[in-house]
Amino acid sequence: MQCFREAEKKCVILISTDILSELIDVLTRQKFDRYLSREIREVSP
Numbered sequence: 001m002q003c004f005r006e007a008e009k010k011c012v013i014l015i016s017t018d019i020l021s022e023l024i025d026v027l028t029r030q031k032f033d034r035y036l037s038r039e040i041r042e043v044s045p
Helices: 002-010 017-027 030-034 038-042
Strands: none
Touching: none
């Protein structure tokens, strides 16, 4: 989320619901558990 916050400061972000759904799907994959727990990744800002 930090990258989105930084991008919002500098430009307008355009994103579709399909892209957002795909991003959520990818970021909740088990392979990312070694970097951040699923619980942390699922917390909304």
